[in-house]
Amino acid sequence: MPFVADPHHPQPRRRLQHTRRRRPRRPTENPRTSPLPPTPRPPGPPSPTPPTPSDLEPSDLNSDSAAAPGGDEPARTLKRPRLVWTPQLHKRFVDAVAHLGIKNAVPKTIMQLMSVDGLTRENVASHLQKYRLYLKRMQGLATSGGGAGSGPISAADAATDQLFASAPVPHHFLSRGPVAGPEPFPPYVPMPALQHHQQIAAAMQQQQYYHQRHLGHFGSPTGGRGFDQGFLNRAVPQSGMHQMLAPAPGMGLMQLSSPRAASFVDDSEPAGREGSGERKVLTLFPTGED
DNA sequence: CGATCAATAT
DNA sequence: AATATTGATC
DSSP: OOOOOTTTTTOOOOOOOSSSSOOOOOOOOOOOOOOOOOOOSSSSSOSSOOOSSSSSOOOHHHHHHHHGTTTTTTSSSSSOOOOOOOOOHHHHHHHHHHHOOOOTTTTHHHHHTTTTTTEEEEEEEEEHHHHHHHHHHHHHHHHHHTOSSSSSOHHHHHHHHHHHHHOOOOOHHHSSSSOOOSOOOOOOOOOOOOHHHHHHHHHHHHHHHTTOOOOOOOOOOTTOOOOOOOOOOOHHHHHHHTTOOOTTTTTOOEEESSOOOOOOSSOOSSSOOOOSSSOOOEEOOOOOOO
């Protein structure tokens, strides 16, 4: 069966070994005092069955997919587009990290809690790395006392700050010392109606991010590395990408109903009202509409 | 062995 | 600049 399933081998990549000198990881330090709980899942029925809601089978063929490499299974071979971290996605990420606690927040766990279809551990790991740098930067600035010249913030940082700013960073994250206890589950209350101000502000920020034009998507991570699926690489209608005030059709995030996944966050979606009923899980699949 | 981390590549 | 990928370690 021509079913190729290799998430890590999208294509033959050549390893360009340059003068790679990796520094030994701090041998004298053992930051990992807590190995990782066996199954740090939140209280809830473990459903190994992935979200696979109803039709998680996009099976969508893009015309350009014909250019698949290798020549075998063009439409299914994995060539996932780069993941674009939208504010929503990032929010879920931050929430997951916050609920797990910095100490237990590792890629695999975060990914599981996020329950975003198509998200891989690698995606999370990469983002986590960057997020940590961001937190570190903030710590540095905060502890510096805010004196002038203590924090050289480059323009580049400003850009990243915006993305990260779209999601509130838990206060304790910035504090040093023993923080982030293994909280079972934060007393989060679903607030249907809160300050609209926040939502509006968030929406505005989002619009900025949607200027990127790629969205995309992948398959189901279930089972560790499953994958399969097709994705749709759709560009946002750029005809006059000036006003794109409408959330619409180009939205790459869709919510689907899932067993339990997002019970901890308020997925306020400022603009993404599909108007379809209940949905709880974020997915990177295309809405299939445009 | 698999997950994680930090460095590196694209 | 933002993600992906790699390589080494835990």
